[in-house]
Amino acid sequence: xxxDTATVKKVASLARIxxxxxxxxxxxxxxxxxxxxIEQLGEVDTSSVEPMTAVIPNKLRLxxxxxxxxxxxxxxxxxxxxxxxxxxxxxxxxE
Amino acid sequence: xxxxxxxxxxxxRDGVRAGTFSARExxxxxxxxxxxxxxxxxxxxxxxxxxxxAAAAADEAxxxxxxxxxxxxxxxxxxxxFATKGVQxxxxxxxxxxxxxxxxxTVSQKLWDAGAGMLGKLNLDQFAMGSSNETxxxxxxxxxxxxxxxxxxxxxPGGSSGGSSAAISxxxxxxxxxxxxxxxxxxxxxxxxxxxxxxxxxxCSRWGVVAFASSLDQAGPMARDVKDCAILLENMVGFDPKDxxxxxxxxxxxxxxxxxxxxxxxxxxxxxxxxxGTPEEILxxxxxGIAWVKDAGAEVVEVSLPHTKYALPTYYIIAPAEASSNLAxxxxxxxxxxxxxxxxxxxxxxxxxRAAGFxxxxxxxxxxxxxxLSAGFYDAYFxxxxxxxxxxxxxxxxxxxxxxxxxxxxxxxxxxxxGEKSADPLAxxxxxxxxxPASLAGLPAMSxxxxxxxxxxxxxxxxxxxxxxxxxxxGAGLAIEQRAGFTAxxxxxx
Numbered sequence: 119x120x121x122d123t124a125t126v127k128k129v130a131s132l133a134r135i136x137x138x139x140x141x142x143x144x145x146x147x148x149x150x151x152x153x154x155x156i157e158q159l160g161e162v163d164t165s166s167v168e169p170m171t172a173v174i175p176n177k178l179r180l181x182x183x184x185x186x187x188x189x190x191x192x193x194x195x196x197x198x199x200x201x202x203x204x205x206x207x208x209x210x211x212x213e
Numbered sequence: 214x215x216x217x218x219x220x221x222x223x224x225x226r227d228g229v230r231a232g233t234f235s236a237r238e239x240x241x242x243x244x245x246x247x248x249x250x251x252x253x254x255x256x257x258x259x260x261x262x263x264x265x266x267a268a269a270a271a272d273e274a275x276x277x278x279x280x281x282x283x284x285x286x287x288x289x290x291x292x293x294x295f296a297t298k299g300v301q302x303x304x305x306x307x308x309x310x311x312x313x314x315x316x317x318x319t320v321s322q323k324l325w326d327a328g329a330g331m332l333g334k335l336n337l338d339q340f341a342m343g344s345s346n347e348t349x350x351x352x353x354x355x356x357x358x359x360x361x362x363x364x365x366x367x368x369x370p371g372g373s374s375g376g377s378s379a380a381i382s383x384x385x386x387x388x389x390x391x392x393x394x395x396x397x398x399x400x401x402x403x404x405x406x407x408x409x410x411x412x413x414x415x416x417c418s419r420w421g422v423v424a425f426a427s428s429l430d431q432a433g434p435m436a437r438d439v440k441d442c443a444i445l446l447e448n449m450v451g452f453d454p455k456d457x458x459x460x461x462x463x464x465x466x467x468x469x470x471x472x473x474x475x476x477x478x479x480x481x482x483x484x485x486x487x488x489x490g491t492p493e494e495i496l497x498x499x500x501x502g503i504a505w506v507k508d509a510g511a512e513v514v515e516v517s518l519p520h521t522k523y524a525l526p527t528y529y530i531i532a533p534a535e536a537s538s539n540l541a542x543x544x545x546x547x548x549x550x551x552x553x554x555x556x557x558x559x560x561x562x563x564x565x566x567r568a569a570g571f572x573x574x575x576x577x578x579x580x581x582x583x584x585x586l587s588a589g590f591y592d593a594y595f596x597x598x599x600x601x602x603x604x605x606x607x608x609x610x611x612x613x614x615x616x617x618x619x620x621x622x623x624x625x626x627x628x629x630x631x632g633e634k635s636a637d638p639l640a641x642x643x644x645x646x647x648x649x650p651a652s653l654a655g656l657p658a659m660s661x662x663x664x665x666x667x668x669x670x671x672x673x674x675x676x677x678x679x680x681x682x683x684x685x686x687x688g689a690g691l692a693i694e695q696r697a698g699f700t701a702x703x704x705x706x707x
Contacts, residue, residue: 169599
């Protein structure tokens with residue numbers, strides 16, 4: 119599978135990273151090089167192997183469904199690039 | 214007389230307890246060293262006030278006759294990947310420039326609770342992605358080491374914990390935190406002639422550590438010797454309900470039980486790590502390490518880890534995939550950078566913010582991660598990599614039926630010059646060939662300095678242990694340390 123500049127632009131759009139045409143031109147051979155190298159994994163027979171989900175066996179814990187660290191609106195908003203009236207603000211999304 | 218800054222964690226702790234010097238004297242001595250070492254660019258932020266406050270607390274407790282905390286009087290460096298309350302935390306990125314967390318990471322809180330002070334936040338590869346510390350938004354860290362013979366080419370301190378490794382080997386801090394996703398504690402430790410251990414996955418809480426690849430990320434200590442690593446590690450680990458993969462286990466007494474006696478231990482030598490093209494000096498050092506562990510009483514056996522050659526490509530699918538998900542949080546809305554030109558909509562704001570906030574290597578990995586997770590490719594790449602990861606972990610399980618520990622080189626070369634590998638991402642990735650397999654299997658592993666190459670640069674040996682056997686790893690590290698007699702240090706030029 120070879121990655122062309124159109125694919126690079128599509129992936130960048132999925133990843134929400136703005137890239138220029140020049141960036142896409144530069145990245146296509148770079149990504150091809152890396153992806154070509156990782157494609158060697160295809161030669162490993164994994165037909166009877168389960169994908170790893172936990173590196174150290176460890177059962178996920180359940181806890182009481184209660185608020186643990188609530189009422190911290192101001193702390194949560196403190197590092198927001200823009201906030202108003204106790205909310206995060208973003209460019210208008212609904213006309 | 215020995216300078217205070219030549220002392221390690223144990224000697225500083227013991228000296229303060231014994232009243233040989235005050236914690237204030239210790240803090241002052243290191244603060245001066247840090248302030249005079251700007252040429253290394255090891256720190257992003259210096260926090261002398263934090264170190265002085267901890268020192269004052271230690272001296273006051275001593276004056277009142279109280280028992281001192283385990284790390285009272287010991288100032289350390291904190292990798293700038295750990296959230297520190299009220300102190301800028303950047304992950305060496307423009308994205309988080311100016312970000313001052315309103316909370317403290319669990320690991321750093323444990324260290325402060327143990328009485329340690331913070332000299333500053335240490336530089337690193339951006340979002341911990343890199344092996345040379347050349348991807349930091351705040352500039353390269355320069356290794357204090359130089360090749361012999363008047364070659365003053367600036368060398369890489371390793372990465373991603375390059376600020377930590379440079380600061381420790383330059384005696385700016387006696388110890389520091391690191392994080393290790395594919396070798397980011399062990400490779401920089403090897404490059405700078407210091408020790409560093411990545412514990413078993415789940416020992417250290419990931420809460421408050423800027424996430425890179427969550428199934429691999431583990432914090433650990435870096436210091437000048439094995440005992441200092443044991444002391445710091447004891448004060449970093451422990452169960453944390455805020456991390457869903459945190460192991461609920463008691464904290465072992467690694468320092469107290471530390472022993473370099475390897476009688477009755479079997480040490481495996483994985484034959485697949487004898488890669489074509491590995492420099493003769495590395496192989497010779499490895500043979501020397503084998504002789505040292507035999508001398509310490511261990512029996513040495515050859516073992517096989519047949520899927521070793523697939524570890525790096527597996528890692529470079531899984532780590533970018535997880536990174537692309539983790540780094541989705543940087544959207545210009547909740548914290549960090551926002552780029553928003555007049556008239557741009559929300560989607561354009563996301564894309565502009567992420568283009569401006571992430572450096573080239575971070576963008577490259579996000580794109581690879583997005584690609585391997587995208588519809589149509591997920592099974593061929595991500596699922597296949599997750600399966601090969603199972604096989605790599607099984608290789609280790611099988612090897613550990615024949616031996617207790619594994620001994621390997623830490624890196625395939627000594628430190629390289631800055632710029633030498635940065636043009637070719639693949640050449641840089643290959644530097645992690647010996648460290649990545651243990652990361653994929655979640656195993657404890659450490660690097661100890663073992664010798665110098667012909668240019669006078671440090672080389673490290675790696676010990677890999679069974680899950681939760683940090684004690685065994687530290688013991689073998691100590692056995693090598695005792696026999697290597699590594700006392701070389703960089704000559705001060707900064």
